[in-house]
Amino acid sequence: MMKVLILGATGHVGNRLCKYLSQHKYQVIAASRGRLKTPIHDHIILDTLNFEAMRTALTQVDAVVNCVAGDKYSIGQGAEILANAAKAAGNPMIIHLSTMSVYGGNEGNVTENTPFDPSYGWYAAAKCEAESHMQTYADAGGRVISFRPGCVHGPGSHLWVSRPAQLLKSYRLGDLGDAGDGWSNLVHVDDVVRAIKIGLEISLQPGEHKKYNLAAPDSPRWNQYLFDIASSIGATPIKRISRLQLKLDSKLWSPAIKVCQIVSRKMGLKVSFLPEPLPPSLVKLFDQHIFLNSDEFSKAHLFSYTTYTDSLNDSIQWLKSQL
Amino acid sequence: MIKNIVEIPSGTMLDVDVCIVGAGAAGIATALSLSGRGLNILLLESGLEHFNQQTQNLYQGSLTDANLHSPPDKYRHRRFGGSTAIWGGRCMPFDPIDFEQRDHIPFSGWPIVYNDLHPYFVLANRFLEAGTYEYDADKVFGAEAKPLFKGFKSDRLFTNNMERFSCPTNVGLRYHRRLQDAKDIQLILGANVTGIRLDANATTVSHLNVASLEQHTFNVKAKKIVLATGGIEVARLLLASNDVCPSGISNKHDVVGRYYQCHIAGNLGKLTIFGNPNSVRHGYEVSPEGIYCRRRLALDAATQRKAKVGNLVARLHFPKIVDPSHKIGVLSGLFLAKNFISYEYGKRLKDGQATLSTYLHHFKNILFDPIDTYLFLYRWLTKRTLAQRKFPSVILNNKNNQFTLEIHSEQIPNPDSRITLITEKDTLGMPKVNIDWRYLPEDIQSVEKTLDVFVEEFQKSGVGVFEFNKAQLEEDLTRFGAYGGHHIGTARMGNDPTTSVVDQHCKVHDLDNLYIASSAVFPTSSQANPTLTIVALSLRLADHLAQTVGAKAQAQHLTI
Numbered sequence: 050m051m052k053v054l055i056l057g058a059t060g061h062v063g064n065r066l067c068k069y070l071s072q073h074k075y076q077v078i079a080a081s082r083g084r085l086k087t088p089i090h091d092h093i094i095l096d097t098l099n100f101e102a103m104r105t106a107l108t109q110v111d112a113v114v115n116c117v118a119g120d121k122y123s124i125g126q127g128a129e130i131l132a133n134a135a136k137a138a139g140n141p142m143i144i145h146l147s148t149m150s151v152y153g154g155n156e157g158n159v160t161e162n163t164p165f166d167p168s169y170g171w172y173a174a175a176k177c178e179a180e181s182h183m184q185t186y187a188d189a190g191g192r193v194i195s196f197r198p199g200c201v202h203g204p205g206s207h208l209w210v211s212r213p214a215q216l217l218k219s220y221r222l223g224d225l226g227d228a229g230d231g232w233s234n235l236v237h238v239d240d241v242v243r244a245i246k247i248g249l250e251i252s253l254q255p256g257e258h259k260k261y262n263l264a265a266p267d268s269p270r271w272n273q274y275l276f277d278i279a280s281s282i283g284a285t286p287i288k289r290i291s292r293l294q295l296k297l298d299s300k301l302w303s304p305a306i307k308v309c310q311i312v313s314r315k316m317g318l319k320v321s322f323l324p325e326p327l328p329p330s331l332v333k334l335f336d337q338h339i340f341l342n343s344d345e346f347s348k349a350h351l352f353s354y355t356t357y358t359d360s361l362n363d364s365i366q367w368l369k370s371q372l
Numbered sequence: 373m374i375k376n377i378v379e380i381p382s383g384t385m386l387d388v389d390v391c392i393v394g395a396g397a398a399g400i401a402t403a404l405s406l407s408g409r410g411l412n413i414l415l416l417e418s419g420l421e422h423f424n425q426q427t428q429n430l431y432q433g434s435l436t437d438a439n440l441h442s443p444p445d446k447y448r449h450r451r452f453g454g455s456t457a458i459w460g461g462r463c464m465p466f467d468p469i470d471f472e473q474r475d476h477i478p479f480s481g482w483p484i485v486y487n488d489l490h491p492y493f494v495l496a497n498r499f500l501e502a503g504t505y506e507y508d509a510d511k512v513f514g515a516e517a518k519p520l521f522k523g524f525k526s527d528r529l530f531t532n533n534m535e536r537f538s539c540p541t542n543v544g545l546r547y548h549r550r551l552q553d554a555k556d557i558q559l560i561l562g563a564n565v566t567g568i569r570l571d572a573n574a575t576t577v578s579h580l581n582v583a584s585l586e587q588h589t590f591n592v593k594a595k596k597i598v599l600a601t602g603g604i605e606v607a608r609l610l611l612a613s614n615d616v617c618p619s620g621i622s623n624k625h626d627v628v629g630r631y632y633q634c635h636i637a638g639n640l641g642k643l644t645i646f647g648n649p650n651s652v653r654h655g656y657e658v659s660p661e662g663i664y665c666r667r668r669l670a671l672d673a674a675t676q677r678k679a680k681v682g683n684l685v686a687r688l689h690f691p692k693i694v695d696p697s698h699k700i701g702v703l704s705g706l707f708l709a710k711n712f713i714s715y716e717y718g719k720r721l722k723d724g725q726a727t728l729s730t731y732l733h734h735f736k737n738i739l740f741d742p743i744d745t746y747l748f749l750y751r752w753l754t755k756r757t758l759a760q761r762k763f764p765s766v767i768l769n770n771k772n773n774q775f776t777l778e779i780h781s782e783q784i785p786n787p788d789s790r791i792t793l794i795t796e797k798d799t800l801g802m803p804k805v806n807i808d809w810r811y812l813p814e815d816i817q818s819v820e821k822t823l824d825v826f827v828e829e830f831q832k833s834g835v836g837v838f839e840f841n842k843a844q845l846e847e848d849l850t851r852f853g854a855y856g857g858h859h860i861g862t863a864r865m866g867n868d869p870t871t872s873v874v875d876q877h878c879k880v881h882d883l884d885n886l887y888i889a890s891s892a893v894f895p896t897s898s899q900a901n902p903t904l905t906i907v908a909l910s911l912r913l914a915d916h917l918a919q920t921v922g923a924k925a926q927a928q929h930l931t932i
């Protein structure tokens with residue numbers, strides 16, 4: 050039985066991955082930074098920035114899946130520490146959850162060979178840095194698979210399901226016209242989870258680092274996705290939103306909300322009463338004509354994605370169960 | 373990729389897979405649909421990104437009867453995006469009956485049926501930002517929603533048929549980015565096609581001549597060529613390219629430029645609905661996708677066949693603006709503002725002689741109806757001027773359940789209604805056109821017979837009364853001449869080359885590589901405004917072209 054350590058086990062992907070692998074005869078050690086609200090089987094608390102702790106944990110497993118999210122340190126330095134600790138622990142296989150953000154502002158048909166663009170923002174920079182540490186690990190004889198998913202939706206996705214739903218309900222998103230013409234590059238969280246399991250089964254040579262984009266090829270443009278969510282939650286008729294409104298919202302109104310959120314948190318207040326901020330990076334993404342080409346993985350591993358309609362239904366069902 | 377003609381060295385011969393001439397609704401839809409299939413696509417556009425008077429002047433020409441048709445340089449724009457820069461955005465598909473050969477409509481019948489176009493209508497609707505492809509108000513708003521007239525039932529006259537409104541989307545602005553980003557599309561602005569050159573056997577287009585206003589010239593060779601220059605300019609290009617075939621391209625049987633149709637339209641009659649103004653659904657409804665929709669009156673296909681009439685729709689309208697006796701401040705305001713409104717939108721406001729007393733009465737109307745006038749102005753400002761999706765038209769409060777009907781009717785194809793070339797030339801040396809638009813007495817009779825059914829059905833229903841003045845019908849329907857902006861039939865589609873110019877795939881009969889994407893190919897005009905059907909035909913053409921040159925069948929997912 051293969052023993053797998055999952056870092057970031059309480060996150061959106063990590064959480065579903067733990068369950069899935071456990072059901073599929075993997076011995077899973079779920080690791081996260083903090084304590085859990087709902088207990089997971091075989092959970093440990095692990096600080097991914099602590100080399101010694103990481104090394105100890107890694108010596109006990111055959112593979113590790115890195116689903117850590119967070120600030121730029123936990124992403125960038127975390128990956129460096131992971132690489133070093135894995136080396137010190139006898140070179141377990143690493144599955145690294147990267148992101149399409151490594152391609153930054155690239156547009157058009159983006160394959161695994163498209164150059165990185167760390168200049169795009171702190172997140173892109175951190176994720177590029179993380180992948181470079183993975184490369185260093187491979188160069189030193191490690192085995193790595195980096196997955197670069199698009200926007201991971203499906204059950205449990207605040208970012209791509211409940212957040213847009215809230216913004217649609219308050220008519221701050223809607224029909225964005227040409228500002229919503231970018232591809233959504235959606236991928237169902239369970240497709241990511243299935244891809245990771247396939248990754249764990251690939252036999253790599255020491256020194257190999259495989260990279261795969263993950264996105265459902267039938268993902269629509271953002272306008273379509275936003276309308277589909279809006280209509281399923283009755284946030285209709287949707288409004289035509291101008292570029293000016295998007296700009297005012299993301300650059301003036303949303304930063305104010307953000308400040309209130311921070312202050313409220315400091316004062317120990319709940320922030321759920323505050324409206325959802327619309328970050329400028331999201332507005333930029335809706336307008337980015339990037340088509341994340343995921344043929345490489347589908348072809349190499351006969352992988353078929355959940356259809357857009359099914360993913361959407363799953364997302365909506367989850368969303369409704371939250372209300 | 374978007375370029376200006378000056379970036380192409382003078383004298384060059386470009387060699388591409390598909391060359392599309394004209395970047396309006398048809399040309400842009402064709403190009404985007406072809407994109408992503410491994411082809412090398414060239415899109416030539418005469419205009420620039422903004423209106424330019426010298427370019428627009430290339431559209432000038434003459435009229436046989438200035439009372440019957442607007443000048444050729446009005447009601448169309450020669451610029452990137454084409455006439456969608458000023459269109460009204462009204463969308464509706466052609467009905468299945470429009471494609472049928474109907475014995476009571478001479479020269480009717482398309483070589484394709486509605487179902488051939490259906491999948492493309494779905495995409496065209498999205499392309500024009502008119503939402504989901506569904507034109508039955510009962511399906512869009514639910515059968516329980518308030519109908520056009522409460523309690524009205526008829527099995528001949530239907531009120532659930534509706535139209536949808538595009539933003540109105542200027543396809544040049546809307547798809548600028550996609551055209552710019554597409555690596556397989558080269559759009560050249562300022563590039564006027566001035567000639568279609570044939571090989572010696574007159575079976576193939578060998579190349580196109582292209583020129584700028586500054587006499588910068590180059591040529592284009594292409595496996596397939598698509599003319600998407602609009603319903604008048606298609607005929608002009610075919611007729612003017614007469615070096616190998618003296619009568620022009622594909623014009624052996626003298627069909628090019630003939631059968632020119634617009635629509636027969638007018639605001640007429642008096643519809644009185646009994647009871648409370650609440651019993652009438654007047655104005656727009658908004659569909660879930662945020663689209664303004666409006667219900668209309670129309671006969672079903674069986675009744676049209678039985679009554680031997682053409683297709684027609686009617687919308688509820690307000691009284692004649694010019695006549696101040698309506699006492700409606702908003703209308704008087706519109707009347708007074710008519711000189712500030714563009715030619716195209718002001719035309720139907722300029723009705724008859726206005727004396728000083730007419731003006732004074734209109735001022736009085738505004739003074740005595742201030743609240744409605746201000747409310748109207750406020751709504752106009754927020755929902756139209758400042759909005760991206762624009763409130764489509766002036767809708768007044770229904771105070772007394774009295775309406776006129778705005779009629780939009782099919783016109784019978786008539787070979788004598790035609791576009792010809794004149795000797796006068798434009799600055800590029802192209803002969804200008806003359807427009808001789810005509811209607812037939814049967815066109816007026818068709819409207820009359822249809823309205824007779826309206827009269828009967830209202831009477832039967834008991835919800836109201838419709839009356840119209842038969843003696844004045846022709847005058848009412850032709851007061852402003854042909855309905856502007858719909859240029860139909862000048863290179864019609866058909867199986868018989870003696871009465872048509874292109875085949876069912878929009879390919880010119882006599883040549884193996886020249887195609888037309890335009891309302892020029894419509895054999896008949898329907899009740900519908902043309903653009904949705906133009907785009908649907910263009911998308912169908914793109915699939916056909918891709919197939920014939922052996923490109924990928926499917927456009928990259930959802931290119932449109």
Ligand SMILES: Cc1cc2nc3c(=O)[nH]c(=O)nc-3n(C[C@H](O)[C@H](O)[C@H](O)COP(=O)(O)OP(=O)(O)OC[C@H]3O[C@@H](n4cnc5c(N)ncnc54)[C@H](O)[C@@H]3O)c2cc1C
Pocket residue numbers: 393394395396397398399416417418419446447448449450451452453454455456458459460461462463563564565566600601602603605716717856857858889890891901902903904906
């Ligand atoms: C005021 C107004 C309101 C309208 N309202 C509606 C409506 O509500 N609903 C509806 O369905 N339709 C409406 N229309 C009609 C609609 O605009 C046209 O049906 C539509 O634009 C036609 O598309 P097209 O691509 O065939 O032609 P166009 O949009 O006219 O495009 C033709 C293009 O070809 C270019 N071109 C011309 N000659 C040459 C040449 N020799 N070389 C290179 N390029 C050339 C032109 O510059 C232009 O860009 C309206 C039109 C007007 C004017």
